Amino acid sequence: MKKRILQPLVMTLLLALGMIKPVVAESLSPATYRTLEQVQTAMSDGDWSGADRVLEELIDDLNPGLGLALSYQMQAQIALAQERMADAQQSLENALGLGALPADQQLNLSSHLAQIYLANQEGARQEEAGPQTKKAESLLSKAIATAESQTIAVPPSTFALLAICLQLQQRYGESIPWLNKAINTQTALQKLPEENWLVMLASALYQTKSYNEAAQALGQLTTLKPNNENYWLQRASMHQLLEQPQQQLAVLELGYAGGYLTQESSLIALAQLLIAQGVPERAARLLQQWLADNDKKLTVSDNEANMKLLATAWQLGREDDDAANVLSQAAIKTNDPQLAFYAMQLAVRRSDCLAAEGFLNQAQELGLESNKKGDGLLLVGGCAFDSGDKNTARRYFQQALGVPGSAVAAQQWLAYLPE
Template identity: 30%
Template sequence: MKNLLRNSLKIGLISISLCILSPSLSAAEKSTAISPWLYKQLSKAEGFIGKQAYPQARQKLQKILPDLDKNSYEQAITLRTLASVYALENQYKKAAKLLEQALATGALTEQQQQEALLNLGQLYMATEQYQKAVDKLAPWLKQHPETKNTQVRVLLANAYAQLKQYRKAIPYIEYVIKHSKRPKESWLQLNLALYYELENYSVAAGVLRRLITQYPNKKNYWQQLASIYQQLQQHRNALTIKHLAYKKGFIGSESDILQLFNLFLYNNQPYQAALLLSKELDIQNVKQTSTNWELLANAWTNAREYKHAINALEKASTLHEKGDLYLQLGRIHVEQELWQAAITAINEALKKGSLKHTGEAYILLGMSYYESGHLKPAQKAFNNAQRHPKTKKSAGQWLNYIETERRS
């Protein structure tokens, strides 16, 4: 979950591009606000910028700065342009210092000041000076609460998030989301990450539902929502989301399929669980191991589909190195009164060996032989069962019963 915040912040910063390109002056500003000489110098610098000849542009601007009046509009514009060059060269700290100087002149127009302020906030974020971004942007936004500039609020939300002041970040990002017909994915991701950090999973689930609505083909949102529902102990909702994701083709790994299988079982839907696993075993999205066939057999058994359970358990028993699964298969055959099948399965169990309940195996074998009318093999099996403490008494009772029956 911590990674979610880091990723959302990274996406957020990418989406807030550093648009600190060389500012273009209006025709009126060109003719009245700056001198013809400075206009000519700035035009040359802009020409270098257009050709991506940033060192030449930087040298040109640095050369003319000492000739400009302090705190003048001309100085502010030149500083702002020089900041643009440093930003284009990825020298963000130097760009930030120059932009601070441009703002400190107090000579920029209201619109230019707003643009420079936003650019400065971006530069602070790019250089991990998050508190500076807050200190610069929050007061300005307080003075301009009606501004429609969404980037300022997004920057503030990102800055507070980086400072781990998650509750302060939420109002800014939620304001932007609320006032947008179709919020950007990065905004919703940041909103989601903040609620994750605050461990407010019920609200996070709501954000994820919105992300799924806007981006239904992004499987990670489906998986995250299912995980949140499980964390909230809302297992039926988790199953619904996970099953929908499966139908959309977003669940293909063995681990994810088995998670869905277990969710069906947890929600008392063994038949649906068995159908799922049976299909995935057949197409080999789930490995055909003894363990997985046993899982399928148990699901079919819980669904009272004994024929299917027997088929699955036979495959599991064949693959298992010990005889326990054959013994389990024998139990099912005994319950179904399939005596010959029970005899075959239990003999295979004894042949493989390493049984946890050997005495029980001989008891079941003796019962199956008896019901099939084979008394001598039945007696032999019960004699073997007598050698095991837990089944000694039961085996003796069967032997006495057989002997009494033979005498009568």
């Protein structure tokens, strides 16, 4: 894991440290400048040992000053190229300790050294805070303060790096101003904020229970990376914590309309919110569409829970016929007679006695419990009676006579029925 982290870091630092700037070169003696040029040539050719050897000789001969600081900087580059992070750290500390580099370069090296501290920190897990994290925090805090006191522009990434140090120590509240500073500085440069900065900001705001601001940060993330489904769900969850169900639904509807919600859990959450917010018909139509999606672009399994949810949506939308049919299908799929019984009850409620008979037969074939069987026979018989079909009613009441717990009610019905 450490190697995977170090490789991109090494390349970034090598590119950032770069060559000797012309304005710096003018302050060097001709002999020192020529020697440093010789080192750079060897480095460009990949002759790291040769470059290192020349630098060691130069460092031994130089007095503290700009030339020595640049030599240490190049020594750090060589160590980085060979992934000798501890040596690179020592060389950068030596370079910074001299205080001889221009202020903007001091800030730049401080940022790079802080990254090395984080990469070199001890511990089994790279993301955990350790002594090196505190060193990185202290270094960056001082470098930023010095740069700002001298009106030197601080790169947004440096603010973000300090925020990382604070978050590694679980000091989330303290990281928020630095992340905002990084994002605002980046915006002022007419650039989009980095995704991980917004992720860190949203996380810190959540940790400090600033849910409204967290929702705003996640809103920026859904704009920046709309294809990341988790950002839509996290944004919606912030409105849930704020007890703002309408805004929560609006976020999921927007994500769905853009084609960014594809996971079953996301789609079911959308359907449940539609039902809760009084739009069950739309929930039912969407669920039915997802369940019947032959291309499986939006995969929703036809399990018992989802089928029940669809039936509930149809029922709340006053579409009992559709709800009953869904329950019947679910009963067959799950071998659950209770679902067919529910379908029968819905059919009775809408006075569709023929459908009620069919659903009751289905429930019985699936093994309906005895007490439920008696209730079903009485309900279907009552439906037939209300519809004027006395013969069918008598037939069901007579069947109910043979079911314990229903005999008394069945006898009363039969006594009431004319011969």
